[in-house]
Amino acid sequence: MEKILCPTDFTSCSRNALNYARELAQPLQAKMLLFHSVPQPEKEPYVPVGGVPYMEPIPDPEEKKVREMQISLAKEKLFAVAKECGATESELRVGAVSSTLPVAAAETEADVIVLGHEGLQDIFPASVTSQIIRYSPCPVLIIPPHVSFQPLRKIVFATDLRGDDFTDIGFVSQLAAAFQGQIQFLHILTDAGDQERAKAERGLRLICKRSFYPQVSYALEKDNNVQEGITRFCFQEKADLLVMGSRNINFWQYQFLVNKTQKVASNTFLPLLVLPYKK
Numbered sequence: 001m002e003k004i005l006c007p008t009d010f011t012s013c014s015r016n017a018l019n020y021a022r023e024l025a026q027p028l029q030a031k032m033l034l035f036h037s038v039p040q041p042e043k044e045p046y047v048p049v050g051g052v053p054y055m056e057p058i059p060d061p062e063e064k065k066v067r068e069m070q071i072s073l074a075k076e077k078l079f080a081v082a083k084e085c086g087a088t089e090s091e092l093r094v095g096a097v098s099s100t101l102p103v104a105a106a107e108t109e110a111d112v113i114v115l116g117h118e119g120l121q122d123i124f125p126a127s128v129t130s131q132i133i134r135y136s137p138c139p140v141l142i143i144p145p146h147v148s149f150q151p152l153r154k155i156v157f158a159t160d161l162r163g164d165d166f167t168d169i170g171f172v173s174q175l176a177a178a179f180q181g182q183i184q185f186l187h188i189l190t191d192a193g194d195q196e197r198a199k200a201e202r203g204l205r206l207i208c209k210r211s212f213y214p215q216v217s218y219a220l221e222k223d224n225n226v227q228e229g230i231t232r233f234c235f236q237e238k239a240d241l242l243v244m245g246s247r248n249i250n251f252w253q254y255q256f257l258v259n260k261t262q263k264v265a266s267n268t269f270l271p272l273l274v275l276p277y278k279k
Helices: 012-028 061-085 097-107 128-135 170-178 194-211 226-237 250-256 260-267
Strands: 003-007 031-038 047-049 052-055 089-094 112-116 140-143 154-158 182-189 216-222 241-246 272-276
Touching: 003 012, 003 097, 012 031, 012 061, 012 112, 012 140, 012 170, 031 061, 031 097, 061 089, 089 097, 097 128, 112 128, 128 140, 154 170, 154 226, 170 182, 170 272, 182 194, 182 226, 194 216, 216 226
Parallel strands: 003 031, 003 112, 031 089, 112 140, 154 182, 154 241, 182 216, 241 272
Antiparallel strands: 047 052, 140 272
């Protein structure tokens, strides 16, 4: 791993994620790239002017001046935060972060995005976080508020055993190796029949065999609610990181769309690494 992309909006939540990224970068010997996106103001609709049916509004010089000052101040603030957190580079772009961040990740060849998030309250298909995850070319590490960095001694990789390409755990193995940690593959059984259990065990053994990482194991848990089963297991095992694969946008609906309390509780105590689906 060479580069960690760290978006910030200068809030306490994003600052907490920056602190986590800094601690993560040291043992990985990775560079931190700080990123900020200045929102693009919505364009005013064309309006009728005189005899002309529709005409684009004439730009207001004062509004343009204020905008330039806003971008200049954002650059200064970004530079100051980058210097404070030890980032080697900083980059500012204009536009919605849900679109500018994935593009920046691709252009800078980032290995992972470390993203602060307010407790996953807004996980739904149109949310900023879900769009970043959906379009990111690299893994996204979500840091809940108030979570302090802990060495990644225990990594839980939850899988539905559908055989998708994200079961290639090279990236996760690299994280585990940096902390001499262990990886435990987890599958939640909603049907505890003998055939289903035997099939799941075969799938888990195959993943462990293909991982080529020495400290791997697997666990099968029975729970009618997949999300609750994952959360309970991570808590019991005192996991330092939860890993999941993002197949498509329905990943969020399927995993977290239960009720508001469960959404917030699901990952407030644990960082979540989402691996992109390799098409």
